[in-house]
Amino acid sequence: MAPEKRREQLLDAVLRVIVEQGVHKVSIDTVAKDAGVSRPVVYGLFQDSDQLLRACLDREETAALTQLAGAVPPATSGDPIRAMTDSLENFLTAVQAAPGRWRAVFQLADSSTPAFRRRLETGRQKFIEALAAFVRAATPPDRLPTVDVELTARTIYALFWEAGRLVLAEPDTFPTQRIRDYASTLIPALPAFHDPKSVR
Incomplete structure (x- = not known):
């Protein structure tokens, strides 16, 4: 060989x-x-x-970061809610396509070895920053002062992360479509994407 x-x-x-x-x-x-x-x-x-x-x-870090980078939709997306749910589905597809990599990532995230956690934390922080940039660009300017961009980005990140765990650990109970359907109701409720004028 x-x-x-x-x-x-x-x-x-x-x-x-x-x-x-x-x-x-x-x-x-x-x-x-x-x-x-x-x-x-x-x-x-x-x-x-x-x-x-x-x-x-x-x-594996290089490959995982590439997949995470691909999970953030472009800031110019016309429909930010659809773009985010599509990105979540794409991320879950990537996780399922490389289950060994992501099982290792999730295990290392819970590892008691600080060096491994630091490696993962760097990647996760970059992902959160990219999500924050998307949220900032997707929020209408008149609502931006009232939106906590960082917490919104972390909320979306938590959804991605836990969804990735679930599709590997319990794929029959939590298939991709179930997670996408839930995300399509959760994301519009976030202040960055929720338009109070649409509520009659």
């Missing part, structure tokens, strides 16, 4: 170990066993288990 393909194979094995056994179980031995290779094969590409874990986290 070519070195680059072998590297990807080993990083895939690291991800499986994180999801199935926990991040604390990542070692040269467990990864070699999961990948079905010998220890020397792993050592041929990685110096130790720390380097192996960092390489896996770097790869």
Whole structure:
């Protein structure tokens, strides 16, 4: 196997170990066993288990951030409510397409290891900032002074995050369509998107 393909194979094995056994179980031995290779094969590409874990986290972090960035609709969306519900659905589709990655992300978010939580917190903060920019652009100027943009962005973020957990943990109970239907009633109720003039 070519070195680059072998590297990807080993990083895939690291991800499986994180999801199935926990991040604390990542070692040269467990990864070699999961990948079905010998220890020397792993050592041929990685110096130790720390380097192996960092390489896996770097790869998955990059991919997850790309997916999160794609979940924020453009600020110029004509219908911000539809744009946000579409984005939520797109995010859930991405989560379901890479379940190992996102199970690891959710596990690491709850990890007792500060270094892992800091990595995730950086990505989550960027996502919240992007949502805040969308909310600010989508809110009519005359209502903007009365809207708490940051809390609105965090509310939407919490919806995305918990929805991602649910479609993986309980897909039969919480399918994408159920979550989208709920979001289509929740988002219009937020002050940034709710137009009091529409209430008769």
